[in-house]
Amino acid sequence: MSKKTDKTAKNDKAKSKAKKTDVLYARGKRKESIARVTAKPGEGLVWVNGGLLVGNDSRLISLQEVFSLVPEVKLNFFAIVSGGGVEGQGQALKTGVARILAKVGGEEIKKKFMDFDRSLLVEDVRRVEPKKFKGPKARARFTKSYR
Numbered sequence: 001m002s003k004k005t006d007k008t009a010k011n012d013k014a015k016s017k018a019k020k021t022d023v024l025y026a027r028g029k030r031k032e033s034i035a036r037v038t039a040k041p042g043e044g045l046v047w048v049n050g051g052l053l054v055g056n057d058s059r060l061i062s063l064q065e066v067f068s069l070v071p072e073v074k075l076n077f078f079a080i081v082s083g084g085g086v087e088g089q090g091q092a093l094k095t096g097v098a099r100i101l102a103k104v105g106g107e108e109i110k111k112k113f114m115d116f117d118r119s120l121l122v123e124d125v126r127r128v129e130p131k132k133f134k135g136p137k138a139r140a141r142f143t144k145s146y147r
Contacts, residue, residue: 024075024103028095029123033084037096039104042076048093049081062090066098066120069112070105095123 024039046053046063053060059081067073077097081089098120102110113120129138136142
């Protein structure tokens with residue numbers, strides 16, 4: 001009995017190792033948005049926060065830019081996106097998906113992405129400047145009126 005359980009345990013370990021290599025992870029950031037993207041072999045569908053991206057979703061429209069550069073995508077993408085607005089989330093998602101495709105495609109795809117738009121692979125480091133005291137916004141100051 002113990003020999004059978006040892007063999008099944010070894011097979012389970014081998015299967016789990018094979019499954020882990022099929023899964024790819026990447027992260028994308030833009031402003032306050034963070035997208036954590038997982039890719040598994042599939043038909044090329046994109047799920048964001050548990051829902052399938054279809055139709056006129058602006059996040060899907062920004063992803064079309066990435067998919068137009070890659071001839072055929074055989075991966076399903078699962079993303080958890082949080083923070084920021086819809087456009088920032090779309091750009092963060094675009095960066096995460098492009099990073100995964102660059103890992104899979106190698107140097108050729110990576111060079112194609114960099115030539116097209118550097119922000120596909122490199123995160124934009126700009127952030128919103130914090131508001132200072134004695135002012136209504138980050139740089140503006142209150143004006144004084146004498147009348």
